[in-house]
Amino acid sequence: MFKSLNDVVFDHGAKADLYIASADSIPASNNSVDLIVTSPPYWNKRDYGVAGQIGNEATPELYIEAMLKCLREWRRVLKPAGSLFINIGDSYYKKTLLNIPGMFENAAKNEGWTCRNRIIWSKPTGMPEPAKDRLANRYEYIIHLTPQSSNYYYDTRGYCDYLGVDATPGDVWTFAPDRSMSSHLAPFPKELVKRAILLACPYAICSKCGTPVTRVEKRTxxxxxxxxxxxxxxxxxxxxxxxxxxxxxxxxxxxxxxxxxxxxxxxxxxxxxxxxxxxxxxxxxxxxxxxxxxxxKRTTVGWQGCEHESMTRGVVLDPFAGTGTTLSVALEMGRNAIGTDLKPILNDSLRQRVTLYNQ
Ligand SMILES: C[S@@+](CC[C@H](N)C(=O)[O-])C[C@H]1O[C@@H](n2cnc3c(N)ncnc32)[C@H](O)[C@@H]1O
Structure with a gap:
């Protein structure tokens, strides 16, 4: 048993690898990723100017098909006890809202995924919208999917402690989008990634048997x-x-x-x-x-793993890495990270911390 996570010893620091590769072809082995946090291009919203990009399909159905191809690949690399948090937005077409998140969620469930939460990311502020005959959109969905319906890694207590609450927190996350200083138009906020990691990515895992280090709690x-x-x-x-x-x-x-x-x-x-x-x-x-x-109230009395003494870090994947928000937060939180993107845009400081591979 470890008294605190600071007592866990790793043989190397956290590292991040970014591949110029498609989200449906991840250069990682089967069952090697603990958590996927990602935001795909939304349907019919923008042109990233790169061949093979997702989002410009002729119909929403074709978009969902392209996303399903990704989802099958993510299932391959994700550990059975892993999680996917996907921030996916809706689109209007001929003035009607299409319910793209719902279409994606249903398609995922039909493929055997379990939907554990549909989190509403509520934005107190946002870009002005030109439409005058409807309200401006101020929320998006973050869908939490798991390959297994139970026994996935989930640290409710760590998340409660972070928010400073005792009872299980709600499924509405309120925070503003981060200001983007890059030329990339749609980075998601660091806070979103941080919450997903706190909830669903173990800090340390046994490299021999795969047992995650988990919190030992006691009720007071x-x-x-x-x-x-x-x-x-x-x-x-x-x-x-x-x-x-x-x-x-x-x-x-x-x-x-x-x-x-x-x-x-x-x-x-x-x-x-x-x-x-x-x-x-x-x-x-x-x-x-x-x-x-x-x-x-519950309190943490320590952390427990298995009897082996060889620890490796939890691994976070972002298949649509963009400006590398996920990679950056994962490194800050002591996790290893893998990213893919057809056209990533890293800032100078992140470029120094990430190893870039041109597949
Ligand atoms: C919404 S952005 C992701 C932004 C990211 N969350 C961030 O914080 O910077 C979508 C990204 O998907 C990439 N992309 C589009 N189609 C792709 C594909 N088939 N495979 C991998 N990346 C793709 C785009 O280049 C873009 O960087």
Whole structure:
């Protein structure tokens, strides 16, 4: 067990490789990538002036077909426990919104991907739009897809800590687009990449068996006292003389009603008769307020991996790397990165940190 991630030792620093290559032909081996964060060209929006570019297909259906070809290739390189966060925008055609993100999401689900979230990236500011007969668009979708419906790597606690909250955060991300100083027209914000990495890319992985280093959490008895219900729950617990064992019994039953939990969990061996008795006593004393203790704060007590001692860094891929936003954030967060783009545009400082391969 590691006390902190700073205790993990790697044999080299984080590195980023960028290939002049198409997003449907990634120069990486099968099951080698932990997380894909990307934003493809949107349909019918702009001309990147390069042969083989995606986005200029004659119809939305042909665009989705081109994206599916990419998706199959990404599935090949992504580890089974990996994730894809794709920021994909919609387009108008003959004045109607086409629902391109929905078309893509359905096509992905038909190919066996699981859609875990459709995150709304809400933009408090944006470019003025010429249309006068509709509202300006101020949001985009970031779709979180996984090859497996469960058991994918996901660090909710790390993300909560980053946002400074206790309960699972919501699926609306509000931040402004970064100002682009480059000639590239559509970089996505660093914040978007950072959140995806925090949520779904392990920091360290065993190079022998592939086990990621994961957080070891412990629930405390500390309540969020900004909630009036939590204050009342604490007062009641004190008044009725509940013990630490009572609180732990409530927590072991979780949010479900204790009466029901007794029925459902009978015979599972998960909660002993003694714990059940304590939980029922606590419920009697607290009424509905017993739930407050199931929201108690969690804390990280360390990090655990496997018994081997050979660590490698998590790997983030951006198949439409553009200005290298993903690569840059991945390096800053100690992950390795791979990018492909038919026509990347790196600024001088990033060019020094990225190895460029002309396939
Ligand atoms: C929306 S931009 C990505 C911007 C990127 N997220 C950033 O922060 O800079 C789309 C990129 O896809 C690239 N592109 C277009 N078709 C491609 C293809 N078939 N394979 C790889 N890259 C492609 C374009 O050159 C462009 O850089």
């Amino acid at each position: 008895a500390q309540l969020n006292l900004e909630r009036p219900q939590a204050k009342r729950a604490l007062a009641l617990a004190k008044e009725k003389g509940l013990t630490q064992a009572h609180i732990e019994a409530i927590q072991s039953f979780g949010i479900s009603d204790v009466g029901k939990a007794t029925r459902f969990q009978n015979g599972t061996g998960r909660n002993s008769d003694h714990v059940t008795k304590l939980a029922l006593e606590a419920k009697e004393a607290l009424g509905g307020y017993f739930r407050e203790f199931t929201f108690a």
